[in-house]
Structures are given as structure tokens and as C-alpha cells.
Amino acid sequence: MTDVDKALARLGLQLPAVVPPVAAYQPAVRAGDFVYTSGQLPMVDGALAATGKVGAEVDPELGYELARICGLNALAAVASVAPLDQVVQIVKVVGFVASAPGFTGQPKVVNGASELLGEVFGEAGVHARSAVGVAELPLGAPVEVELIARLAPGAKTVLV
Numbered sequence: 001m002t003d004v005d006k007a008l009a010r011l012g013l014q015l016p017a018v019v020p021p022v023a024a025y026q027p028a029v030r031a032g033d034f035v036y037t038s039g040q041l042p043m044v045d046g047a048l049a050a051t052g053k054v055g056a057e058v059d060p061e062l063g064y065e066l067a068r069i070c071g072l073n074a075l076a077a078v079a080s081v082a083p084l085d086q087v088v089q090i091v092k093v094v095g096f097v098a099s100a101p102g103f104t105g106q107p108k109v110v111n112g113a114s115e116l117l118g119e120v121f122g123e124a125g126v127h128a129r130s131a132v133g134v135a136e137l138p139l140g141a142p143v144e145v146e147l148i149a150r151l152a153p154g155a156k157t158v159l160v
Contacts (some may be wrong), residue, residue, distance in 0.1 A: 002085035007120045012031055018080045019043045019073050022138060028077035033151045039096065039144040040073035041137070042066035051140035057102025060143040063105075067095060067112030070145035075112070075120070078149050079158065085157035090117050090127040096144040099133035106131040113145045 001009075001012045008015060018027050019040060025065035042049040054063040071093075078084060095110030097103075115123035127147070137144050 002083075002088070004084040004120060008063055009019045010114075011119055013072060015079060015084075016044070016073060018033075018076045025063040027143050028081045030081040030151075030157060031056050034091070034154055035078045035087075035149045035151065036088040037074045037146050037148075039094075039138075040070045040077060041139065041141040041144055041152050042069040042154060043073060044069060048139055048141055050136055050142055051112050053098045053100040053103070054109055054142050055100035055105070058104075059156050060067065063097060063109035063142055064112035066141075066143045067097075067110050067145055068116045070113075070143055071113030071116040071147075074145055074147050075117075078147075082149075082151050082155050083158065086151045087121060087149045088124055089150040090121060090125050090147055093117065094136050095129070095130045095131045096133070098137045098140075099141050103133065106133045108143070109143060112143075113147075115118050116146075128160065149152050 025038050052058045097106040097109045
């Protein structure tokens with residue numbers, strides 16, 4: 001069992017199946033020692049866990065939990081192209097929050113993903129980040145998260 005597997009087990013989490021694309025893109029692409037994920041929605045078992053705008057239909061605490069789901073889905077996307085135990089650094093996270101007018105708590109919502117990455121990777125999970133409020137997200141999702149991960153030099157590629 002890898003350290004990542006142990007961390008996920010300690011958190012009571014399992015890596016989900018990769019969320020299938022809803023348009024013309026790949027969930028993750030590896031470029032050298034980096035993996036770039038596409039934006040991940042809070043999908044659970046093939047369905048959005050919630051819809052609506054944070055600060056209106058979705059309270060910020062639920063938004064936080066949804067961002068955490070997005071982060072877990074992003075890890076599944078990374079794992080589809082490289083072993084998670086080869087991740088040496090989460091470099092950047094970008095979180096988009098579908099926000100009701102006047103809602104300014106985007107950073108606290110996106111903490112759901114950031115804190116998950118810290119819990120899974122420790123110091124390697126500390127990253128640069130943007131938390132952006134937007135009018136709408138695909139399928140009416142409240143949150144979307146993407147990330148960039150750096151791999152150990154020479155990390156093997158996962159063969160699909």
C-alpha cells in the first residue's frame with residue numbers, strides 16, 4: 001500500500017473512477033514530468049452531487065464539501081495517466097465557484113480541494129492557487145477544480 005493509499009484510507013476515502021468527459025477533452029494529460037487535469041466537477045457515481053450557485057441555493061459549507069469531491073476527482077484523473085505515488089508536488093490549483101451576486105467567499109469554498117490535497121500529500125500538497133467566482137459552470141455545477149501535479153523524474157506512465 002502506497003503512502004497515498006494509506007492517506008486516502010485514513011481519510012475514509014476511495015479514489016473514484018475517472019469522470020468521463022462531458023465534451024471534447026481528456027480528463028488529464030501528461031507533459032513530461034507534469035500532469036494537467038481538466039476542470040473536475042463534483043460528480044459522484046455519474047451525477048452531480050449538487051447544482052446551483054454558492055451563496056444562494058448552495059451554502060458555503062456544502063460548497064467546501066463539493067470542492068473536496070472535485071479534488072478527489074482530480075486525483076482520479078491524475079491517476080489515469082501516472083501513479084499517484086509518483087506525485088512529488090501539487091504545483092497549482094484553480095477553483096471556479098458559481099457565485100450568487102455579492103458572494104465573496106470563493107477562497108474558503110476552494111479550501112475544500114486544497115485541504116484535501118494537503119491531507120493526502122502533506123508538504124507535497126502545498127500549492128499555488130486561484131479561487132475565482134463565475135456566473136455559471138457546466139451542467140449547473142456549483143464548483144469546478146483543476147490542478148497541475150509534478151511527478152518524480154522518470155515516473156512511469158499508466159497504460160490505459
